[in-house]
Amino acid sequence: MRVQLLSIGWVFCLLAHAPAMAAERALSVTIYADDLALVQDRRDIEIKGGRQRIEFQDVSAQIRPETASLTAADISIVEQNFDFDLLTPAKLMEKAVGHEVTIVRVNPATGAETREAALVLATNGGVVLKIGQRIEVLRDDGLPVRVIFDKVPENLRARPTLSVTVIGGRAGTRPATLSYLTPGLGWRADYVALYNEADGKIDVQGWVTLTNSSGAAYDNAQTLLVAGSPTQVDGGARQPNYYRGSQPRGTLQQAGTESGSRERLGDYYLYPLAELTTIANLQTKQVSFLDVHGVPAEHGYEFRNHWLGTSETPQSAKSIYSFSTSAHAGLGDQLPAGVLRFYMRDKRGDPQFIGESRIDHTPMGSTLSLATGDAFDVKVRAVVDKRTRLSAFDWQSEMRYELTNALPRPVTVKLLQEGLWGDSRITAESQKSTRRSADTAEWAVAVPANGKASLTATFETRY
Amino acid sequence: MRAAIKRGRHSMRLVTASGFALAWVLAAAPAEAADILASIPSDLSVTVYRAPLRSSGSITLDDLGGFALVSETRTVRLPAGVSRLRFEGVADGIDPASAIVTGLPDGVIEKNREGKLLSPAALIDAALGKPVTLLRTDKKTGKSARLAGTIRSDAEGGVVFETSEGIEALRCSGLPETLSFSGVTDLAATPTLSVLVRSAEPITAAVTLSYLARDFDWAADYVATLSADGNTMDLGAWVTLANGNGVGFPSARTQVVAGRVNRENRAVEPLDIGGPILAQCWPRGSTSDPPQYLQIDLASPLSAAREKMAMTQTLAAAAPRLTEITLTGRKKVEQEQLGDLKLYRVPDRTTVSSRQSKQVRLLDRSSIPITPVYGADLAADENAASAPAHLLLRTMNDASHHLGLPLPSGRVAVFAARDGGTLLQHESNVRDLAVDEEVEIDMGESSDVRVASQSDQTGDSARAETLPLVPGTLRLRPANVGAVNRVDVSNARATEIHFELRLRLPEGGRVVRADHPLGTKNGRPIFRLSIPANGTVTLRYQSQHG
DSSP: OHHHHHHHHHHHHHHHSOSSOEEEEEEEEEEETTTEEEEEEEEEEEEOSEEEEEEEOSSOTTOOGGGOEEEETTEEEEEEEEEOOBOOHHHHHHHTBTSEEEEEEEOTTTOOEEEEEEEEEEOSSSOEEEETTEEEETTTTOOOEEEEBSOOOTTOBSSOEEEEEEEESSOEEEEEEEEEEESSEEEEEEEEEEEETTTTEEEEEEEEEEEEOSSOOEEEEEEEEEESOSSOGGGSSOOOOOOGGGOOOOSEEEOOOBOOSSOEETTEEEEEOSSOEEEOTTOEEEEEEEEEEEEEEEEEEEEEEOTTOOOSSOEEEEEEEEEEOOTTTSOOSOBOSEEEEEEEEOTTSOEEEEEEEEEOOBOBTOEEEEEEEEEEEEEEEEEEEEEEEEETTEEEEEEEEEEEEOSSSOEEEEEEEOOOOSSOEEEEESSOOEESSSSOEEEEEEEOTTEEEEEEEEEEEOO | OOSOBOTTOOOOOEEOHHHHHHSSSOOSSOTTOEEEEOOOOSEEEEEEEOOTTOOBSOOOTTSOOEEEEEEEEEEEEEOSEEEEEEEOSOOTTBOGGGOEEEOOSSOEEEEEEOOBBOOHHHHHHHTBTSEEEEEEEOTTTOOEEEEEEEEEEOGGGOOEEEETTEEEETTOSSSOEEEEOOSOOOOBSSOOEEEEEEESSOEEEEEEEEEEEEEEEEEEEEEEEEOTTSSEEEEEEEEEEEEOSSBOEEEEEEEEEESOBOOOOOOOOOOBOOOOOOOOOSOOOOTTSOOOOOOOOOOOTTHHHHHHHHHHGGGGGGSOOOOEEEEEEEEEOEEEEETTEEEEEOSSOEEEOTTEEEEEEEEEEEEEEOEEEEEEEEETTOOEEEEEEEEEEEEESSGGGTOOSOBOSEEEEEEEEETTEEEEEEEEEEBOBOTTOEEEEEEEEEEEEEEEEEEETTOOHHHHTTSOBOTTOOOOOGGGBOOEEEEEEEEOSSSOEEEEEEEEOOTTOEEEEESSOOEEETTEEEEEEEEOTTOEEEEEEEEEOO
């Protein structure tokens, strides 16, 4: 059935254009993470002996023509062209300058047709024709006149077209492979995590999401997804962020060290789709790649205060969910970069959305800590109580953090004070802190149910 | 496309594989997949989330920044084998990557959202290189001539076709002519989600489709009515939710969620809503046209395709704006905890229509004690001309103040009683307030209470000595002590008022001498004053630099 359908498709193509024969087709599409794909198009092509032009009309409209290559037995490539001169009525008329066309005048009263041959002299602004020895402007009087052209000029096409001129050694049909790179095809991962509050577990489903805006459809293609980007677009790695206050919150708490069974290409993981698939233009397609149930997950709160951050009104702490991707106590898979959406069942048992977070390419065995949003009931107010200059380059800052919890259960808030670089010291604190890094001090503050907690700390800094 | 779509016009339909082989548009799914249309939703649930970046204030109907989780239960009858299950009439703002389908027995092979919608331009595009019929009608006799032909190009809006007579361009001759297409297309009229599914045996299943969709929003709208003496207020609130989509949700279970949820902003998948057949022609100037400068078009690679893609993004802008506003009865929403968020459930099923805003009662509380507090925020050691003070209404969100429930963010309108009726006094925004938080309603400026500040730069040390030392000031360094500042607070009201003066000090600075008691709020010095009716209070202070 599929073969028959394909051949019908090809007959149409042959009727319309295709100077060379092409029949049974096997498409393979390899999609990289950053809007790049490698398309390999294998089909039987009828090679005539000698010089011949082969056209490929159904390639991506965004093809990078410099990457195209045609390989087949016993041919040599003369040249490759990518034509983007498109066939429009205006171009048709423009290319007819100096050539004869047939004009058909229609009598508006009787409908009678009169045919004449006309030479197109110019098409600037309007069409100037030479009919016999007369010069006329086409439809100057507004009466209906049809213009019939004999043929479509050689290099005008409905769609941008790749053409390859080859010299065939021996005549005959043989398989040829056209491969090229194209932007416009991309993929990413989308995850659905259902958090079960009662037993602290999540069910995670992973989907790869393919998008195609390349302008072409890929019928029954064998599809391979590569979690990685082989080229560096716009010149290189992410710029390091030197402004300390605005570093985004990292989601990867502990990078994993486990290897999985997934296929790799160099350092990239490969996700082949199990079945042939058709990627239509402008289609968004999702295929499942992960389905894990009952993974232990922890729910916590986090509040980050930048240096000398003081707030008039209490600020919500972030709601954090963390879990592992290790094989024994976690998802047991590598996670390609994407967005993880959290759901939770409401009192009626319907899943409701509670926030999402982006994750980076994550190796197996990692610990992820994802912020889904702000907690309505857990808030922190950080206040700079006092700033004293001890000497020219020595300041003492007294900070107070007021934590409130309107939930009917006790919570623990991970409180982070950032910006402690240099030889900053904590000279006094109401609760012992741990120093996560030279920059950040951390307190785990327990806040009772429907209650308050307060934390004070005194810092000695150079600024 | 964005016109309101009534659910229920689709009936169950089965298209067999052979039907697709004949169609001139090749089916996107593998050839053996049967096309199954899911029934209209039998159960609907809509949960509306606020715009993630808005922390207070009301919604704007022209620009709904929130989103919704839509869950639809539909019945499907699947034959054995692979089928393409189609869900028609999903919200136009659907985020296709967020779609979840549950209830299907075996594996879902893939989920698709087709980005190309049925339009005249899409018909031409699909018919490219394929046989069509050209229809030419004689204006005089009304007879139409049919001519078989092939479309050779539809590039850049012009249509070139070929018949047995030769090559012609559509609608360039001045004769009424059009194209007639045969066969069916699998292009959908509205955004459609389809699922490729494999079933071992024919089954009937209730399938639930959930997805996130843009163009929804909600906020709380509070109405505070002050009592005659100004010491208590009644507080009522509405949940105002709006749907900016072209799709309505009849008798849906409706919820709203308060609290900020994280949304990763990401480009929206392009949608080609198509357009008319433009039939651009060659230059058609005549000898009677005014002269024009010659313009030569430079070839631009693939511009047509790019422009078309850009055009697809303007979809939202073309939509008609919201019109209908519905007020339902006084049955209140029910609140429950959803993780760290608050979920409010509309008690009965309700219809969330397309382009509609709807209001449901959130709360009604009466006799909430309030304290009006006037205040000003001044930079220390600076002269400030007489300016009106700010008025706040302060209360606590707890049971003793007749509150003690989560208050979602929104807008509050404060009304005051007058002659048995009420008049609007001020409108301001409120943020999310948890239980036991201090509530402050901004009431704007009061021209009756004015504040002026003067710095006495003469530095008369004898006068400075008269100011008492602020308790707790240990290290007074006379060299660093600044001039005496004088703040006058005047009250033209016939009642005594509370006044709070807060000072902004430079780094390391502190108030060392003052003739009124000094407090601290959020690490900044504050003077809490009582201003008698029709009186003036003068405050003097001196600060020390760090």
